[in-house]
Amino acid sequence: MTYLRLLPLILLTMLAPALTQANSQTLRLLVWPGYADADLVEEFESRHQVNVEVTLVGSDDVLRKKLAHNQGADYDLIAANTAEIEYYIGQQLLQPLQPTRIANTTRQLWRFRDYQKIPGITAAGQVYAIPYTYSDMGLIYDRKQFSTPPQSITSLWDPQYRGKVLAFNASSHNFSLASLARGRDPFRIANNDFPQVTEQLIALRRNVLTFYSLPEEAADLFREHSVALLFANYGRQQLKQLQDAGADVGYAIPREGALAWLDCWAISRGAQDVALAEAWINFSLEAHVSRALTERQGLSNTLEEPPGAEKPGQLIWLRPVEDDARRAALWQRILSGERPPLQEAP
CATH class of the missing domain: 3.40.190.10 (Periplasmic binding protein-like II)
Structure with missing residues (x-):
């Protein structure tokens, strides 16, 4: 009888953790x-x-x-x-x-x-x-090849670094970069501006060593080919990765601002x-x-300023672009070496 009275209490005790x-x-x-x-x-x-x-x-x-x-x-x-x-x-x-x-x-x-x-x-x-x-997308540079930090996005196009530049393989970001370098809105490229921006990206393809996809790939290429300048799509993550590997590198936000x-x-x-x-x-x-x-x-x-940048600069937060599909199609042609028409249909 006593046991039967205690049974509900025992069951409740056993089930308490699950019920809680x-x-x-x-x-x-x-x-x-x-x-x-x-x-x-x-x-x-x-x-x-x-x-x-x-x-x-x-x-x-x-x-x-x-x-x-x-x-x-x-x-x-x-x-x-x-x-x-x-x-x-x-x-x-x-x-x-x-x-x-x-x-x-x-x-x-x-x-x-x-x-x-x-x-x-x-x-x-x-x-x-x-x-x-x-994460801002700044410029990582080899201190041995730059006496002063790069000041502008246009450094990616500088012919004195031809074959020693790494850029990121991304259609949207690269069109935004090229538009920003021209002093225009990086996320809203006007229809009549596309031919000029496309030509600018063709020039970038000719100046770079290659376009990377992963940060580890960029780090290997940077060390193996004595790269002078890297567009850091992964921002300070890439800076830390290179510094941890012993590279003597700096990080700069260009005067036009950095996509982020x-x-x-x-x-x-x-x-x-x-x-x-x-x-x-x-x-x-x-x-x-x-x-x-x-x-x-x-x-x-968002609580403290990040270390490692040579000077503060404007961060340009990503926004939806005017036409993702158009940028992607044009970029594939540029990357393959095929010259897009001067006026691509909108």
């Missing part, structure tokens, strides 16, 4: 590798007594597909660059947030809190994303717990968490 876990809050993250490392996730879970589910993505296309499914209801918080944030706002997949509810935004450098001046993250006066990490991607935290339209999503953003902006991102991934954080 089932009833606890869960934060669902959709992020890039390195943005939610296991030890940091564990720290957040312990502090807030919640569960965190992390889904990793490796491309913007995958991120779009996952967030679009079920109208964003599968995730609470995402990390995406400003161009993608702008797209998601247009698709009504995000909800506006209130930076004043996220105390650690006051730790950030002012340029990352001046939301209205960051293209793509605001709409109708509302803020939809909080900057987290970024800025990844932000944004709350999904279908978020189950907005307050918990805000708590994660706040956690990510603690000094030790942001510094871990820099130390482990080589990415810049």
